Amino acid sequence: MNVVIETKGLKKTYGKKSSAFHALKGIDLKIYEGESVAIVGKSGSGKSTLMHLLALLDTPTSGKVYIDGKNTTDMSNKQLNSLRSDRFGFVFQQFFMNPNDTVYENVMLPLKIAKTKYSERRKKVENALKIVDLSSKAKNKATDLSGGQKQRVCIARAIVNNPEIIFADEPTGNLDSATGDKITDLLFDLNHNHGVTLVLVTHDEDLAKLCNRIIRIADGKIIDDYAVKKSEQTSAEKRHEKVAAEVKAKNEEKKK
Amino acid sequence: MNLLDIIKSANHNLFRSKTRTFLTILAIFIGSFxxxxxxxxxxxxxxxxDSQVENIGGDDYIEIAPTALYDQLSSMMSSDSEVKEYKPDKNSGETAYITNEDLAKIREIDGIKKITPYHNVTAEYIESNLNDKKFSVLFRIFADSSLHADMLTGTQPSSDDNKPEIMLNPSYVEALGFSSAEDAVGKTVKFGIKQTAKCYITPDNCIATTEATITGVQANGVLSTGNMLGINQALSDDIYDLMTVDTPDNIKDRTMFATGTIDPDKIDNIRSELKKLGYTVTTIKDEVGLIRTFFDVILVVFNIFGVIALLAAAIGIINTLFMSVQERTREIGLEKALGMSKGKIFLSFSIEAILLGFWGSVVGIIFSMIIGYIGNTIAHNSFLADFPTFNLVKFDPLTMLTIVLVIMLIAFLAGTLPARKASKKNPIDALRYE
Structure with a gap:
């Protein structure tokens, strides 16, 4: 399997001298094509910082990030920008949608930035909306949607330009468990059936177990990096059963 | 993003907070208007x-008068109490004149094409054969064909013609009994001329008459109103001959000033040569320059007000865009995360600023055109009723375009500050911003 992202001695320090905060203290890891990787840790552990560095949104204090074996510190801003717009997709916890624009326009944004031809845009947006099952909402304003629908729009936006890697930062963090599951299903469907590499940042252990690899971070270091065994892996079906049982239990409690 | 996408989204973003945008455009509008x-x-x-200058004469028209005449006039008005010693060649008590010999000298100067003594010709009255009314009249001599009158109908009196000719003003057409301006053209009018020398002896019987053909009717204008009618040199000569019957030749031939045509390129040489001979030259430009300076000063003052308003508006643009940058922090962060370059973010906000300038100045043009149209209409119905060819307000497309471009440039410059701030935002910080 090809290594898509590799880091060597990745360090990130905020502030200077006495007030310096070492968010990452030397990270070495390899992410392979087609993997689904969960970066797990408590808040303040450095997991978000790591994802930002992997996604080239930030520059490390020291150490290097290689994409397809190429050192990204040698790259110009223009090259980094086109790497992100052509090959990466992003899903954020807070959605980050333009509330006054329509769903269609929100999903279109990455295509505008990537300078996709006008003739191809419509088809790509319609296709992405179809995958997240929101074709009927294309002309709605983003503000008129529910939380789950908003995150589905964000996924459509992340996949509209056919990325090779999707970075998802707490994608289900703002959603209830039932809606969260739909989003999870969508992400893992992209990973299983479309060969998209998935990098998830989460503190949700159940969500992490859906991935085939978990990287555990604490205090700026990797403390654990292991492949999830098939038996251990919570399948989507099992999760659904679990959620259904929980909902049922709650309803019964209410009746009492 | 390509340029079209950036312009589209800039325009879209501009009208997101409509009130704020409207107020900023209003501020620009006040300045641009x-x-x-x-x-x-x-x-x-x-x-x-300009059109009135054409009315009197073009670039090649000059008037010449003895400098001594100006000196006499200014010493009359001067409060200088110094007693000057008499020098026959410098401060003669007699009024300064140009004689025929002087004219011959002037004609030798390089660049002078033609010089004609200007005699102040007067008539007692003008009359037609259509009614028995007589009217008072003053003359303006159209000495040369380079002088262009603003004609209502017909042509101006010909200077090449030896036939006495005159053009009327609209008010004379009706007074003299003609049914219309067109009707007057080609008809004959008669003048009563006082024979000055004869009148000293027989005051009751000293008026002679002469005739002229009407060649056209002049349109009203600031410089061609009242009872001053344009005549040609032939008619002027006829009248002067009658006025000076029995007058000695040396008095008859002298004049206080002369008019002429020149080669406009040689005006500087002519001016200095004539100065040496003791004459002062006045061109149309000299005369009109004074009027123009007066208007220019007023307009400069108003333009300063406009520029001050525009500067205030520029600060408004800066303010508006800073607020917009603040509000759209997360959006900018997202765009940068998705791979939009610094330059494109800068461009996007700059274009917003330029669009503010564009809309402000375009609305300014539309409103000033409406106000200008109303102003012209009111003026033509009231104080400018007599001057149909005068538009109070005139819109030159090239000037309008220049103003729009300059205002857009000012807006762009104002926008660079907030645009820079937006482009420098770090995507991570921007995404964390709540």
Whole structure:
């Protein structure tokens, strides 16, 4: 399997001298094509910082990030920008949608930035909306949607330009468990059936177990990096059963 | 993003907070409106002055008078109490004149084409054979064909013609009994001329008559109103001959000033040569320059107001865009995360600023055109009723375009500050911003 992202001695320090905060203290890891990787840790552990560095949104204090074996510190801003717009997709916890624009326009944004031809845009947006099952909402304003629908729009936006890697930062963090599951299903469907590499940042252990690899971070270091065994892996079906049982239990409690 | 996408989204973002955008455009509008209306009035007045200058004479027309005459006039008005010693060649008590010999000398100067003594010809009255009314009249001599009158109908009196000719003003057409301006053209009018020398002896019987053909009717204008009628040199000569019957030749031939045509390129040489001979030259430009300076000063003052308003508006643009950058922090962060370059973010906000300038100045043009149109209509129905060819306000497309471009440039410069701030935002910080 090809290594898509590799880091060597990745360090990130905020502030200077006495007030310096070492968010990452030397990270070495390899992410392979087609993997689904969960970066797990408590808040303040450095997991978000790591994802930002992997996604080239930030520059490390020291150490290097290689994409397809190429050192990204040698790259110009223009090259980094086109790497992100052509090959990466992003899903954020807070959605980050333009509330006054329509769903269609929100999903279109990455295509505008990537300078996709006008003739191809419509088809790509319609296709992405179809995958997240929101074709009927294309002309709605983003503000008129529910939380789950908003995150589905964000996924459509992340996949509209056919990325090779999707970075998802707490994608289900703002959603209830039932809606969260739909989003999870969508992400893992992209990973299983479309060969998209998935990098998830989460503190949700159940969500992490859906991935085939978990990287555990604490205090700026990797403390654990292991492949999830098939038996251990919570399948989507099992999760659904679990959620259904929980909902049922709650309803019964209410009746009492 | 390509340029079209950036312009589209900039325009879209602009009208997101409508009230704020509207107020900023309003501020720009006030400045642009003042400047545009000013320049339109400037163009209107100047084009009117130009057309009136044509009315009297072109670049090649000059008037010459003895410098001594000006000195006499100024010493009359001067409060200088110094007693000057008498020098026959410098401060003669007699009024200064140009004689035939002087004219011959002047004609030798390089660049002078033609010099004609200007005699102040007067008539007692003008009359037609259509009614028995007589009217008072004053003359303006159209000595040369390079002088262009603003004609209502017909042509101006010909200077090449030896036949006495005159053009009327609209008010004389009806008074003299003609049914219309067209009707008057080609008809004959008669003048009563006082024979000055004869009148000293027989005051009751000293008026002779002479005739002239009407060649056309002049349109009303600031410089061609009242009872001053344009005549040609032939008619002037006829009248002067009658006025000076029995007058000695040396008095008859002298004149206080002369008019002429020159080669306009040689005006500087002519001016200095004539100065040596003791004459002062006045061109049309000299005369009109004074009027123009007066208007220019007024317009400069108003333009300063406009520029001040624009500067205030520029600060408004800065303010508006800073607020917009603040509000859209997360959006900018997202765009940068998705791979939009610094330059594109800068461009996007700059274009917003430029669009503010564009809309402000375009609305300014539209409103000043409406106000200008109303102003012209009111003026033509009231104080400018007699001057149908005069537009108070005149819009020159090239000037308008220049003003729009300059305002867009000012807006762009104002926008660079907030645009820079937006482009420098770090995507991570921007995404964390709540």
């Amino acid at each position: 003042t400047i545009i209306l000013n320049s339109a009035i400037n163009a209107g007045v100047n084009s009117y002055i």
